[in-house]
Amino acid sequence: MAYERESLIEKHLVAEVKKAGGVAFKFVSPGRRSVPDRIVLLPGGRLVFVECKAPGKPPRADQLREHERLRTLGFTVVVLDSKNLEGILFSPNC
Template sequence: MRERFIERKFVEAVKKKGGFAPKFVSPGLDGMPDRIVLFSIGKIAFVELKAPGETMRPLQVRRKRQLEELGFSVYCVDDISQIDNVIKEIGGDAR
């Protein structure tokens, strides 16, 4: 299973729950997560998507820590079985 497949499934699942998960690009700031996830009632989180068994690079881990210190949730998803739980934690079940 490739990262691209997991990413597509994640974006589709967020959309089904009424959210939006645009690709997150931050020129000049490497290591930022792949997607920013937005749900109603101001629920925001960041998600790094990986192929099964892959882990975040050291710079990505530092960016995750920086975002968490600012109060944001950051998730790493490397299997489609994690998608529903991550969406629920972010607030995708709130309406």
């Protein structure tokens, strides 16, 4: 597999979410680092936080803590390091 940059994975996510009838907002929280890159809103009221990473690159410890905080609140958080969107677009749990 050819190396893919994080930005290409993120662009693919945005395009595919749009095709599915949703939106993928860029998530920036001033004063709070480590929030996921995108808030994905999908038809049917589904919401998924998405952290985009280069292939094989794991989230930092502070990002993992933020992911756990969001999961504790009942949200779905997905770390995306490929163009496979199965856990985002095709998961009934989202």
